[in-house]
Amino acid sequence: MSRIGVFICHCGSNIGATVDVPKVVEAARTLPHVVYADDNKYTCSDPGQQSIRDAIEEHDLDRIVIASCSPRMHELTFRKMLHQTRINPYLLEIANIREQCSWVHKDIEAGTAKAIDLVRMAAAKIDRDTPLYTTTIPVNKRALVIGGGIAGMQAALDIADAGYPVTLVEKEPSLGGKMVMLDKTFPTMDCSACICTPKMAEVGTHPRIEVRTCAEVEKVAGYVGNFEVTIREAPKHVDYELCTGCGLCESKCPTKITSEFDQGLGKRKAIYKPFAQAVPSKPTIDAAHCRKINEGKCGVCEKLCPTGAIRFDDEEKRSTETYGAIIVAIGYQLIDWADLYGEYGGRVASPNVITGLQFERLVNASGPTEGHIQRPSDGTEPKSVVIVKCVGSRDPHKGKAYCSRACCMYGAKHAHQYLDKVPDGRCYVFYMDVRTPGKGYDEFYMNTQRDGAVYLRGRVSKIYEQGGKLVCLGEDTLAGATVQVEADLVVLETAMVPADDADRLGSMLGVTRDKDLWLSEAHPKLRPVETNSGGVYLAGTCQGPKDIPDTVAQASAAAMKVCILFSKDELESNAMIAGSDVGLCNGCGACVAICPYQAVTLEEVTRRENSVMVTRTVSNVNPGLCQGCGACTVACKPGAMDLKGFSDEQIMREVEALCL
Amino acid sequence: MSLSTAEALTDALREEARRLLAEGTVAVVVGWEAGRFPNQTTPAFISDPEQAQRLVYGDYCVNTLAKYALGEKAAGKVAVCVRGCDSRGINRMIADNQLLRDEVYLLGLPCSGMKDPATGSLLMKCRTCTEHDAVTYDVLLGPATAAGHDGASADSSAGDSEHVSDEQRFTAVLGIEEMAPEKRRALFDAAFNKCIRCYACRKSCPCCTCRECFVDQLRAGWQGKQNNLAENRFYNITRVFHIGDRCIECGECERACPMGLPLMALNRKMVKDLKSLFNADDAGMTEENSAALGRYDLGDLEEFM
DSSP states (O other): OOEEEEEOOOHHHHTTSSSOOHHHHHHHHHHEEEEEEEEESOOTSSSHHHHHHHHHHHHHHHHHEEOOEEEEEHHHHHHHHHTTSSSTTTTTEEEEEEIIIIIOOOOHHHHHHHHHHHHHHHHHHHTTTTOOOOOEEEEEOEEEEEEOSHHHHHHHHHHHHHTTOOOEEOOSSSSTTTTTSSSSSSTTTHHHHHHHHHHHHHHHHHHHEEEEESEEEEEEETTTTTEEEEEEOOOSSSSSTTTTOOOHHHHHHHOOETTTTTTTTEEESEEEEETOOOOSOOOEEEEOOHHHHHHHHHHHHHHHHOHHHHHHHTOOOEEEESSEEEOOOOOOOOOOHHOOOGGGTGGGGGTTEEEEEHHHHOOOSSSSSTTTTOOOOOOOOOEEEEEEEEEEOOOOTTTTTOOSSHHHHHHHHHHHHHHHOOOTEEEEESSSOOOOOOOTTHHHHHHHHTTTOOEEEEEEEEEEEEEEEEEEEEEETTTTTTEEEEESSSEEOOOOOEEETHHHHHHTTTTOOOOTTBBBSSTTTTBBBBBTTTTTOOOGGGGSSSOHHHHHHHHHHHHHHHHHHTOOOOOOOSSOEHHHHHTTTOOHHHHHHTTSSOOOOEEEEEEEEEEEEEEEEEEEETTTTTOOOOHHHOOOSOOOOETTTBOHHHHHHHHHHHHH | HHHHHHHHHHHHHHHHHHHHHHTTTHHHHHHHEOOSSSSOOOEEEEOOOGGGGGGEOOOTOOOOOOHHHHHHHGSOOEEEEEEEEHHHHHHHHHHTTTTTTEEEEEEEEOOOOOOTTTSSBBOOHHTOOSSSSSSOSSSSSSSOOOSSSSSSHHHHHHHHGGGGGHHTHHHHHHHHHHHHHHHHHHHHHHHHOOOOOOOHHHHTTTTOOSSSSSSGTTTTTSSOOOSSSHHHHHHHHHHHHHHHHOOOOOOOOOOOTOOOOHHHHHHHHHHHHHHHOOOOTTTTTTSSOOOOGGGGTTTTTTOOO
């Protein structure tokens, strides 16, 4: 016979205002096996916890129900408290009478009745609880960082500087990500490449960082401390052991292709480094465009290479390695505005309608125009520029509902840069609001206005070509008038959206995505870099739009979490995992097929059944791999698989307590 | 099938059974033998080669035999007479890890649909059958029925049941789907009210291979012992959910039901929905388990996340 104690929390007025707590206490005292019930102003506080410990001693309780906030909030707190008593920490049930009751109801009477129901259910469930125990699992102290932009590089450097080996996987041929494409960074206007490329070089030469470019994560198995990761490296067709990076091959390659790095505004070769300061500073062959690979002719690079490093027959490589923690830093991409904004010209827009990132390349001294601002159509200097903000952002009907956060500032930066380089030019900025929270941000915006940028509050409704000019129709909502501006160049400050890989990686790593497919953190305030998947952390814009300072701060935070994990030699495993009842299991294997963590296997057992020794196939759960998701328990038709702490029997008693 | 075809097949079956038992290839042959009443047959379990002549095959072999293989396999290798339904049942049990292919020897028999001994008309389960002939076998004892219930010729007048369209297969389901919810509820309430929970449906089903059925798990207490509408409804609906994505549509549950419950309409509703939602394959056509609800795939819809 169990001896249950029930503790009901007022949570100040959070619960107390909507639930008649003394009445719930009174009701709890009448429940089967409940030998003690009391209330508390703040159960999670020190005196609150002490009163529970005292009651356990005084009334010889062997399990407790705490009716308070969500288990996500304080279940761990109370489990830690039970560690100091003689009760097993898993002989604890939380009845959530705050988030699921007092916070969502106004009526005291109905709220109280519901709170009593919730307590009755928890008491019925805990009567069938059994003690659970954890085991320890080893931690493999190597980190994997996915994405070699500023977030990934910062995280990798921090972890490596703390003394742990890191593998950095980047899908492009060079580190750097989006930051290295930028010309200047707001609000200080320091050169982006000047602060980014030293980081790239540091990562490239760090003794504890292994950089893998042209590489992608193909498969992830295992669990926190012990991830088995398969990395696929696309063929580079250049032997990096031999290549000295002299660049002769690139200068003589006859094939010219549009440069991805220059956002389509410049050209590159088929054997190329994306940009001068690339890390690794060695070229790769773009197999899709190489004449030798596609047509069998050419091979100039091979003939010229002084070290014989060219490998036309290079093949894809796969390797599987073990890591203890994973940081996802796959960044963002810009929204494909052409499909969404036909009124700006859509797919057949003028070449003089460009994105902010294209403008960055246009204004960059090492860009395709060597930093001269020129119209892509004819190379002339634009005398009038229109900047359109919120293209795809804050536009739930066409684009995304969210604010992309960085565009107000880089819009102001673009206006400032244009007016700096073309002093007699005119610059108009169409905006909805100007959002400049950040150190030195608003001062920067004010300076841009003083430079002469004309800010017009309203959206642009149409952009069309007329007489070599781009006519922008819009509204000035402050003046209450429609406006028409003729421009030589239009810059669209487009929304940030998740990288193509976000969804695939998210489902592979068990990281949830929000409605816009950004990867979700475990808690929006208190666990901003953790995910719901143990040992997987987020850094930078893969979690949501942000600027460079925020990205770097988050990357260092994620690195810190990894270092905390690595500071221990062993981890405690989850006690609430699945287990199979051999007697009921008929070995159908449904659990094996449905397990997302490959934690269930079939094995042969020989046992005595009905006085006969029989050998049968049954399922077996690996306690290290099992995450306690419960998928197998519902797939198990014989009812052999149960989740410890949430057994079928417990749930049935809970349902009966509510319904019968 | 014609009388001569039936006699020829019976002779071939007896000879093969006698040979397999005499040579010791199998320990037991599962087939049919004549019953006490005209046209009636009953499952037969032959382990003595001398008894092989008891076996019969014809238009009235109504029992689907697959499930019997489980009970017999302890004695050694089991030879089972298989038509479409029997063979899919065997595949089902192999896919569910209940049986190894090596544990059975399959005697393939052509089938043109079985008849009700009482009325002489084609059985309901055979009218909506999509696979009359065995989908897997070790030996084929007669030519496949290219067409028709009369089996002999492939002329155009016969052959309807060889190619049962989805529309024919789901006629009952479509009819029920069209009903107003109240009418539909009344229909099933009337049916479940008749259920005596004899569990003949469970016993005959090749998908029902749990060691202890949920209805008997008293500690968890899924199913009450009362015989009333609520408990009957719970049993019948849970049964469908347990077998839904694995049902081979042999129709044996409905045939075995002494109270005439429309069990296949329930099963086929699941089959139809799984087909349209997940493009699910027909179950039991191979030894592979393709149960739509029993797999985890990175590409699965996660609309709720």
